[in-house]
């Protein structure tokens with residue numbers, strides 16, 4: 631195994647995993663090959679240290695996953711909104727989770743003055759959020775706490791962004807789902823903290839309400 635290329639290690643581990651799964655449950659793959667009925671949509675950060683299934687103890691078939699840098703819900707992101715619409719209207723998920731994490735490099739970068747190319751554009755909405763909450767954030771004593779405060783505010787903002795979409799409002803009205811959960815994962819202790827929640831019927835600012843869904 632010593633001379634094996636790093637990517638070949640992944641393929642070898644994959645074979646081992648598949649063999650183990652079949653040993654435990656001979657129908658595992660044939661069952662999943664036909665249908666997926668996940669109850670959860672996960673919108674998380676791309677960070678390699680925050681794997682949705684591993685940190686929640688979930689199995690293949692249980693979570694529909696979308697990840698991007700700093701777990702953002704941006705109106706013009708066709709990728710995210712395709713995932714959202716499919717998860718809500720076709721998979722009929724009951725819960726949408728936005729999971730950020732403390733020490734997020736994306737959030738740190740948005741608080742920094744270094745230019746990083748196209749990522750500047752991606753992170754712009756976090757800069758806006760920073761500016762909006764600057765007094766609250768700057769009152770934290772350490773740089774780490776300042777970042778982590780903005781991490782939490784960012785997750786709350788993305789939950790609000792979800793509630794402003796017609797897809798979520800329509801499902802709330804007609805189907806009494808999904809519940810929205812804002813979580814933050816701790817890289818230091820592996821624990822997820824709930825920072826906000828929204829349920830069907832919760833009031834949002836009337837400016838964002840659609841009344842003909």
Ligand code: CO
Nearest residue numbers: 675677734735
């Ligand atoms: Co991150």
